[in-house]
Amino acid sequence: MSTFVTLLIIGLSEGAILALAALGFVLIYKATGVINFAQGEFLLIGAYSFYTAFVVMQLPIVLALLVGVLVAVIVGVVVERFILRPMVGQSHISIIMVTIGLASVLSAIVQMFFGTNPRSMPPILPRGSVSILGGSVPVNRLWAIVICAVVLVLLTWFFQKSRHGVAMRAVADDQQAAMTVGISVRRVFALSWALAAVSALIAGVTLADVTTVEMNIVNFGLLVFPVVIMGGLDSVPGTIVGGLTIGLVTQFVSGYMDPGLAEIVPYIVLVLVLLVRPYGVFGEKRIERV
């Protein structure tokens, strides 16, 4: 029982971080139709830019976060403006290849400045552990769940209710109609990339705090794919369920069975889900009338 509780909390926290990272991916896919293979690298850039501001430049934590957000927004907007906008109208495969290239470039930039050794960062979230139902649970993991949950709720709400969120959904639905009601499609694209980068920043920094600042963040980011494909690529609730599922399954397999198996189990789950539901668990059937 004690192991179970520990694994449950760790799995939930990793799942929540994953869901947050994946939500950025979904935002980009929904609004712009681009499958962004560089989402994991956005986590990396987020974690390292915060690390630079907080540890290297020794800024106070609030300021460091602001710097991180600023860098994330700039990276997101620049990537959209100079890398993806010229690709408008190209085939999906070309656009995917561009984002794969972008992923290599982004991780190379990080390596160029910081090398491949893990960096240690003073803890931001409170350390220590509490005992829940006999299991020892790290406090920072609980905080990670809270932070991700709050950000997830805010982003979901923004997307569903706010004026800009509705405009994003409108663009995703029908770009031509969106333009004729006065929505700037370019701005919505830039906004989606900026939001995706910011959600990746928060996920990256939270992940770096519960683990370390290192290149491995990219590998964690790779798990975004099983999460979003399971969720159905464009479903926000699907992403959250997918993230938590993958996080939990990975931890339980790692804890009860074999850490090596845990590396591949997300993909096994993915294949099984797709066998039963080819559009993902929450893959919406589009309403269409002819």
Add this chain to the structure above:
Amino acid sequence: MPPGQPLLQVDDLTLRFGGVTALADVNMTVESGTIHAIIGPNGAGKSSLLNCISGLYRPTSGSVVLRYVADDVARGGGLAADPGAASGTAVADVADLDVRERALTSLPPNRVARLGVARSFQNIELFDQLTVLENMMLGRHVHMKHNVLTSMLWFGPARRQEIAHREIVEEVIDLLKLQAHRQKPVGMLSYGIQKRVELGRALAMQPSLLLLDEPMAGMNAEEKEDLARYVLDVHELAGVSIVLIEHDMNVVMDISNRVTVLDFGRVIGDGTPREVMDNPRVIEAYLGAGVAS
């Protein structure tokens, strides 16, 4: 714009797609306060003309110029939530309206929309996944002012603005009798109601010029009559000028003040409905050469 003034001026508009000439030296003037019909056989270039006006097509040559009163655009953008803009308009002298001209041919569609030009499409372009209400609220998008951060926080000014916009949308919903469908995703609704929602979304923009591309296409006589009445109501209540593409001659004759006839991308007739009906070139285009002589 005061009625009777030229609102939209189309000069020598030509549009080519490769070797196909969709529009050739089209000239047309839409006067403020009128319902201006564009008719013509299939493929005459009617929709292409609307697309050039609303910025979706870039014409090969020629110009489209919109006249607007600068204060109208500012006031529409301000609403109750922005008292600064309202006090600005009060100062302006009524007799001396600040009328401006803007060439639309170099603007993207979203900028054209911001100048007060709204439109509907022949093959309904609604946001299928969104509800009727959300679709209509998107019509208010051009008038909303708060930025990303305040809309994320929503409380306060952003919320008050949202409520003011909602009131206008509710008026449009009442006018078009869409109350029962407010919360339904548009994709679930029938064709006739979708057409009405699209008209409503355009109306929610409170445009000075409304472009309607076959709003009655595919409807039965009764639905057509209903929609014609909505168009007339809109014209009278909102005082909006309308450019209307329509195939049904009875409807055109009934509701329009002026008619422009296109055939193979050229203007072959222009005038009151009566004049156009008696124009031999128009009769020829519609019924064939033998009948006209």
